[in-house]
Amino acid sequence: MRRGFVAVVGLLAIVVLAGCQAGPKQQPSAALGSVSHAVSAGARTPAWVITDSRMAGPADLGGYTDHVSVTSGEPFRLFVSSSDGNFTVRAFRLGWYRGTGAKLVWTSAVVPGVPQPPPTLTPLRMITTNWKPSLTVPTKGWLPGAYVLLLRAANGKEKYVPIVVRSNSARDAVLIVDAVNTEEAYNAWGGYSLYHGPHSLAARRSLEVTFDRPYDDGGARGLLNYAAPVIQEAEQSGVRLAYATSADLDADPGLLAGARGIVFGGHDEYWTLGMRNAVTKARDHGTNLAFLGANSVFWRxxxxxxxxxxRRVMVGYKDARLDPVKNQPVTTVRWRSNPFADPENSLTGMLYECFPAVGAFTVRDPGFFLFAGTGARAGTAYPGLIGDEADRAYPIPGTPANLQVVAHSPTTCGPTHHTFSDATYYTAPSGAGVFATGSIEWVRALAGPDPKAGVDLAGVTFARTVTLNVFRALASGPLGRTHPAHGDLAPLHESPSTASGTGGVVGTVPKPLDLHTKA
Structure with a gap:
């Protein structure tokens, strides 16, 4: 729902170690995204981190892969355009790695770098490219996980290209999903995204977007902002993990068979019907779910x-009147809108509530099992942990009857509008447990204090402790068997009207103006 990502820089103190030549300090690029607390204070800048001075310009260096994910041992092609001459590629797997944040797994030889043809604009305002492949990357021995390919030109300038090595199966594991659909929806490389076209005009936005182009900014903004902090926490948990992308859930729903849990990161807004069916089926067979952000399952x-x-093009008209596929379950509108309205609350437990959201995460149920070890009490508030998009529980059809509201946080939406953001938990008849934090800022906080949002060390510690609890709990099997939810939404006396938020009314067709100003 947001008009753009807000990059977050985590705790990364860049100093000159003893015995090294002194020089000016460099801060991580704002385009980089989250650099996790995995990078210890007092450490050198890790080799995988691109600093501002090394970030290549948007037209100078960039690339993309021919698959958003591959299995270990499956090669993929890398398409690179370089106005900065020859380049090399280094592949880093994101993880804890004793506080470094990523591990180098592969380095290429020097590759001839040339400018590729300029992109083209289709009648549906999709920016696409027709580049030649620059090299084929082998993945023999690469573990499942999220990777960044670091392109480095001869002049020292750098860019990222993301790739996921997906697991063959998530059976008996907790699956982490990289939200590539949402990352592509916001990608404005070439001047167009699903949000706007030239001069930030929503009326000129793309109606389709493609993975056949680089990502804007540093090249891996969404992955580093909204998945990397989760991955770095998860890989400290001792839990068996699996990895996949949004597209993999659509292409191979059998991947989820027998999974202990599925975790969605900070911003997983764009879902296909196939994705939703696969995740719902998994929940209904006992797989636990955790939504660690907000605004999930909003656009179909x-x-x-x-x-x-x-699956290289993602279609998103965002308006049933524009979409040539009429009155079908795959017509591209909000999930809560007609035709075939199926609001997100039946899966996540809540509805998307508002942007821009600001608030303190306020504990309602300190005895909630996932809050164990935090020391939180009823009413304990963690400033800044609500933002900049938030969800809220509503007493409407689709909301699970046993929905347990474990945090109920006063939230401002814009300068004057007041509402609430909730964190919730419910259990399905299959025994699966579903937890949702209700805030995008939750995942950013895993990377360390965020002064811009007002997140302090207490909020960071709370979010990290709960997140580790989440992974370990999900891995234990269907949570409803040991921690059945106890519905307590009614005492809050919430209105069923969604007028307090910016997500739109359930079961309607939004006005075009509403679509353009709040998309």
Missing amino acids: VRYAPSRLGP
Whole structure:
């Protein structure tokens, strides 16, 4: 729902170690995204981190892969355009790695770098490219996980390209999902995204976007902001993990069979019907779910092929009147809107509430099992942990009857509008437990204090402790068997009207103006 990502820089103290030549300090690029607390204070800048001085310009260096994910041992092609001459590629796997944040797993030889042809604009205002592959990358021996490919030109300038090595199966594991759909929806490389076109005009936005182009900014903003902090926490948990992307859930729903849990990061807004069906089926077979952000399952999209293969184009008209696929379950509108309205609360437990949201995460149920070890009491508030998008529980059809509201946080939406953000938990008849934090800022806080948002060390410690609890709990099996939810939404006397938020009314067709100003 947000108009753009807000990059967050975590705790990364860059100093000159004893015995090294002194020089000016460099801060991580704002385009980088989250640099986790995994990077210890007093350490050198890790080799995988691109600093401002090394970040290549948008037209100078960039690349993309021919698959958003591959299995270990499956090669992929890398398409690179370089106006800065020859380049090398280094592949880093994101993780804890004793506080470094990532591990180098592969380095290329020097690759000839040339400018590739300029992008083209389709009639549906999709920016696409017709580049030649620059090299094929082997992945033999690469563990499942999220990776960044670091392109480095001869002049020292750098860019990222993300890739996921997906697991063959999530059976008996907790699956982490990289939200590539949402990352692509916000990608404005070439001047167009699903949000705007030139001059930030929503009326000129793309109606389709493609993975056949680089990402804007540093090249991996969404992955580093909203997945990397989760991954770095998870890999300290001792839990068996698996990895996949949004597109993998659509392409291979069998991947989820037998999974202990599925975790969605800070911002997983764009879902296909296939994704939702797969995750719902998994929940109904006992797989626990955790939504660690907000605004999840908000826009319904569908895939189309490109010259590079299936699911390379994401269709998102965001308006049933514009979409040529009429009155179908795959018509691209808000999930809560007609046709075939299916609001997100039946899966996440809540509805998307508002942007821009600001508030303190306020504990309502200190005895909630996932809050163990935090020391929180009823009414304990963690400033800044609500933002900049938030969810809220509503007493409407689809909301689970046993929904347990474990945090109820006063929240401002814009300068004058007041509402609430909730964190919730429910259990399904299958025994699966579903937890949702209700705030995008939750995942950013895992990377360390965020002065801009007002998140202090107490909030960081709370979020990290709960997140580790989440992974360990999900891995234990269907949570409803040991921690059945106890519905307590009614005592809050919430109104069923969604007028307090900016997400739109349930079961309607939004006005075009509403779509453009609040998309």
